Amino acid sequence: MQPGRSESAIMTSAEQARFRINRPNSRPRATCVIALDERSAVALAALKDRPWNGAQFLRYAGMRRASEELSSLRIDAILQDEAGSKLSLMQALPGVDSVIMLTASDASAEAAEIIGNACATKGIATTGLVLAPAAGGEALGRIVAAMRPHTTMLVVSNGEDYIGEMLSALRA
Amino acid sequence: MLRKEQNDLLTQTGPGTAMGDFFRCYWIPALLAEELPENDCPPVRVKLLSERMIAFRDSEGRYGLIDEFCAHRGVSLWFGRNEHGGIRCPYHGWKYDVTGQCVEVPSEPVESGFCQKIKLTGYPLVKVGDVLWTYMGPAEHKPPLPEWEFARVPAEQSFTSKRLQECNWLQAMEGGIDSSHVSWLHSGNLNSDPLFKGARGNQYNMSDKRPVFEVVDSDGGLYIGARRNAEEGHYYWRITPWVMPCFTMVPPRGDHPIHGHFWIPIDDENCWTWSFDYHPVRALTDKERRAMKDGKGIHVAYVPGTYRPLANKDNDYLIDREAQKKGVSYSGVEGIAMQDASLQESMGPIVDRTKENLVSTDNGIIMARHRLLRAAKALRERGIRPPGIDPVHQRVRSAAIVLPVDQPYKTAASDAMVAVPGKAQVSV
Numbered sequence: 252m253q254p255g256r257s258e259s260a261i262m263t264s265a266e267q268a269r270f271r272i273n274r275p276n277s278r279p280r281a282t283c284v285i286a287l288d289e290r291s292a293v294a295l296a297a298l299k300d301r302p303w304n305g306a307q308f309l310r311y312a313g314m315r316r317a318s319e320e321l322s323s324l325r326i327d328a329i330l331q332d333e334a335g336s337k338l339s340l341m342q343a344l345p346g347v348d349s350v351i352m353l354t355a356s357d358a359s360a361e362a363a364e365i366i367g368n369a370c371a372t373k374g375i376a377t378t379g380l381v382l383a384p385a386a387g388g389e390a391l392g393r394i395v396a397a398m399r400p401h402t403t404m405l406v407v408s409n410g411e412d413y414i415g416e417m418l419s420a421l422r423a
Numbered sequence: 424m425l426r427k428e429q430n431d432l433l434t435q436t437g438p439g440t441a442m443g444d445f446f447r448c449y450w451i452p453a454l455l456a457e458e459l460p461e462n463d464c465p466p467v468r469v470k471l472l473s474e475r476m477i478a479f480r481d482s483e484g485r486y487g488l489i490d491e492f493c494a495h496r497g498v499s500l501w502f503g504r505n506e507h508g509g510i511r512c513p514y515h516g517w518k519y520d521v522t523g524q525c526v527e528v529p530s531e532p533v534e535s536g537f538c539q540k541i542k543l544t545g546y547p548l549v550k551v552g553d554v555l556w557t558y559m560g561p562a563e564h565k566p567p568l569p570e571w572e573f574a575r576v577p578a579e580q581s582f583t584s585k586r587l588q589e590c591n592w593l594q595a596m597e598g599g600i601d602s603s604h605v606s607w608l609h610s611g612n613l614n615s616d617p618l619f620k621g622a623r624g625n626q627y628n629m630s631d632k633r634p635v636f637e638v639v640d641s642d643g644g645l646y647i648g649a650r651r652n653a654e655e656g657h658y659y660w661r662i663t664p665w666v667m668p669c670f671t672m673v674p675p676r677g678d679h680p681i682h683g684h685f686w687i688p689i690d691d692e693n694c695w696t697w698s699f700d701y702h703p704v705r706a707l708t709d710k711e712r713r714a715m716k717d718g719k720g721i722h723v724a725y726v727p728g729t730y731r732p733l734a735n736k737d738n739d740y741l742i743d744r745e746a747q748k749k750g751v752s753y754s755g756v757e758g759i760a761m762q763d764a765s766l767q768e769s770m771g772p773i774v775d776r777t778k779e780n781l782v783s784t785d786n787g788i789i790m791a792r793h794r795l796l797r798a799a800k801a802l803r804e805r806g807i808r809p810p811g812i813d814p815v816h817q818r819v820r821s822a823a824i825v826l827p828v829d830q831p832y833k834t835a836a837s838d839a840m841v842a843v844p845g846k847a848q849v850s851v
Contacts (some may be wrong), residue, residue, distance in 0.1 A: 259739045259769070271771075403633075404638075407638070407639040408773070417786065
């Protein structure tokens with residue numbers, strides 16, 4: 252310690268920043284990104300070749316009666332991976348830390364409800380990313396209203412380029 | 424997280440940098456008008472965007488912001504004599520006007536016109552409200568003067584302060600976008616600070632400590648909405664606008680004045696946090712103005728004779744562990760402004776964002792960075808002037824409003840988010 256200087260003054264200097272521990276401070280997180288409609292599926296597919304930290308890229312393909320694994324819910328979702336293989340939401344969720352739902356359509360309300368309810372049951376954080384339609388206004392309002400009850404964070408973006416930025420920022 | 428090159432781009436604002444060019448598209452606050460209180464008053468050293476300058480007010484009341492150093496031998500003009508329509512270097516008497524034009528070189532024959540060949544860099548300095556604003560970009564792109572409501576209402580309705588913050592501008596500004604910290608860091612102040620207490624909205628804040636966020640693009644930047652449960656079938660929304668590059672407003676509480684900030688880079692490791700309070704339709708009361716001057720609300724008490732906060736890193740922010748333990752304040756640091764600044768400065772001069780672990784509720788920050796990066800790139804590569812310059816983008820307000828659960832705040836509260844002269848803020 253240098254006499255006459257407070258600990259905060261010393262420790263917030265650029266010089267002291269050199270001594271910060273330089274080892275990883277987190278383990279990879281498991282992120283499941285689900286496109287709920289065609290436009291968002293196309294936007295998501297365009298990102299698949301970037302380097303990700305294990306994120307699953309899926310699209311919603313429909314619903315079915317839930318299996319016994321999801322005893323508190325009656326409905327499960329059918330999802331499709333990049334290769335076109337189908338799996339259930341219940342197969343996709345184990346070990347997942349965060350689910351991100353992408354949509355540009357209010358027709359996604361059913362999908363958002365099924366996925367949101369399942370995530371709420373399993374204690375998984377949900378983010379909704381709405382790609383604003385060119386029409387904006389009422390159409391956007393309907394999409395947001397459809398997504399709001401089923402997400403713990405809702406984002407409305409005017410550009411598809413935000414998808415990749417957000418996923419990268421969240422270490423997906 | 425950001426990649427290193429992204430972090431460097433956003434945090435470096437010196438001449439020639441991408442973000443430096445970006446900031447130089449806007450009128451930015453440079454000084455409080457009180458710093459140059461009268462004609463021929465002492466000049467003031469100013470450092471903005473890593474450029475050292477001198478500000479002065481000449482015998483005619485004109486304001487100037489010019490290169491700090493005399494073109495002759497590099498003497499600081501802070502020692503200059505401000506007299507007879509210009510500032511004169513005390514070393515050999517070279518004299519400059521408010522544009523930086525040299526108007527006298529005593530050692531050279533007047534007939535030679537030598538002084539016409541000497542010109543220091545100078546920027547316009549204009550008073551709007553209580554603030555002297557400067558524009559440091561190319562003259563051909565000078566935008567219209569600022570239209571921010573706090574600077575346009577009558578003087579008795581507005582109060583502005585500034586404080587030195589000893590860290591990069593971006594980590595300071597991100598605190599203004601990050602609404603989720605309020606329920607923690609500032610939880611001790613809602614019912615005690617004279618500029619916050621008593622609002623009905625505070626009850627919603629206290630009874631629902633897990634707000635849900637919605638981030639929406641706007642023409643000038645973003646709106647960040649934080650919703651909490653209100654009466655049956657309704658949400659209580661607190662809506663924060665962010666306008667590029669560095670303007671935010673805090674949602675109002677009851678009939679208290681509305682407040683907000685600018686974060687202006689001094690250099691890459693320091694910034695000015697500008698804080699304003701105003702009421703759109705009434706004069707501030709003596710009690711409110713006194714509280715602001717005393718450092719309540721978002722303002723601070725100063726080290727006498729400076730704009731450095733009294734609680735600062737040199738005294739460990741006067742942290743009171745007993746107050747922390749008792750819950751008087753959540754962090755033990757007194758006052759909303761220094762609660763924020765102490766933590767933001769603790770990150771170091773420029774936080775390394777490659778190491779951070781953002782989560783979903785950080786989407787306001789993620790999107791603001793994205794918008795800044797995109798706009799800075801568009802400016803650099805295609806010359807596209809960024810959002811926030813258009814006066815329409817500056818006529819924004821924060822809002823606190825109760826809405827039915829099925830209504831999107833961006834449309835349902837659209838009128839509340841526009842500054843209209845003479846119209847009261849929407850607040851709960």
